[in-house]
Amino acid sequence: MVHEDYKEMIPARALSALDAAEERALNEHLENCEECQKELEEWQATAAALAVSADLSEPSPEVRERILSEVRKDLSAEVIPFRSTSRNIWRSFGSLGAMAAVVLVTALMVGVIVLWRQNRAIQEELARQREFIELVNTPGARVSELRGIDQGTGATAKLAYDRNGHAILMASRLPDLPQGKAYQLWFIVPNKPPFPGKTFAPDSNREIVLKDQMPGEANGAQLFAITVEPAGGVKAPTGPMYLRSFEVN
Numbered sequence: 001m002v003h004e005d006y007k008e009m010i011p012a013r014a015l016s017a018l019d020a021a022e023e024r025a026l027n028e029h030l031e032n033c034e035e036c037q038k039e040l041e042e043w044q045a046t047a048a049a050l051a052v053s054a055d056l057s058e059p060s061p062e063v064r065e066r067i068l069s070e071v072r073k074d075l076s077a078e079v080i081p082f083r084s085t086s087r088n089i090w091r092s093f094g095s096l097g098a099m100a101a102v103v104l105v106t107a108l109m110v111g112v113i114v115l116w117r118q119n120r121a122i123q124e125e126l127a128r129q130r131e132f133i134e135l136v137n138t139p140g141a142r143v144s145e146l147r148g149i150d151q152g153t154g155a156t157a158k159l160a161y162d163r164n165g166h167a168i169l170m171a172s173r174l175p176d177l178p179q180g181k182a183y184q185l186w187f188i189v190p191n192k193p194p195f196p197g198k199t200f201a202p203d204s205n206r207e208i209v210l211k212d213q214m215p216g217e218a219n220g221a222q223l224f225a226i227t228v229e230p231a232g233g234v235k236a237p238t239g240p241m242y243l244r245s246f247e248v249n
Contacts, residue, residue: 001025006036014043128209132168135160144224144245151175152226152242159185159224159245165214167197171226174202175242182231183242185210187218194225199233 006029012018013026030037135141141162148155157171169185177183185197195218202208214221226243 001029003033003036006033007039010036010040011043013040128168128170131211132158132160132170132209135162135166135168138162142222144222146171146224146226146243146245148173148243149241151228151240155243157226157243161214163219165216165219167212167214169208169210169212171202171210171243172205172207174206174208176206177201177228180231181228181239182233183208183226184229184233184237184239185212186225186227186237187214187221188223188225189218189221190223192217194237195221196233196235199229199231 006026009018009022009026013023018026026036030040136143141160144159144161146157146159152175155171155173155175157169159167159169161167171183174183182199182201184199186194187197188194195215197212197214198210200208200210222245224245225237225241227237227241228239229237
């Protein structure tokens, strides 16, 4: 092969799309060609920049369904075999085609990452819900409902806890937190100061599933509250109360 043949293989190499024989040939050429080494580095940097800069936000249900619809059409279409050729496919595309291939492969990679993250998030959420249900079904376990008040109006939460003080809080529709602040759970026992629980921040859906352990002295508490405190938490409540329990089942 001549020098131009090797140059046309570089975009494919940046995408790891060469077969074994082509990759060996290009590697031998790169050992003695600084020009191609530099061009390969530029292509690899381009591919990496596209991957890093891509927005990994979850697609809307409408977009996802439209994509799946197009995929189904492609799968049902008749496949026409092409005559095999030894010509390097990247050579027929040219530089613009190669760049388009970089963008296409990067977009596909981003799509796979989005779907993988979405599936992982679903599995984690199901696991947390199962854990909550298992705790609720533990003999002697109880569930307390918390309701948003004042600035937390509209927020809701359920706290399940057993005789050993194992507790799981599930909250939703939590208001956004001010900068440097966090929510903090409190266990309340009559005639004693509130006992601090863990601090937490809701996810992008304004929800949280939090596991905590009641302090020994608070074990058996039936009243609970959630306040907004400094992000590191405090030993005694100082901020406004956003949710409080109003009924124990």
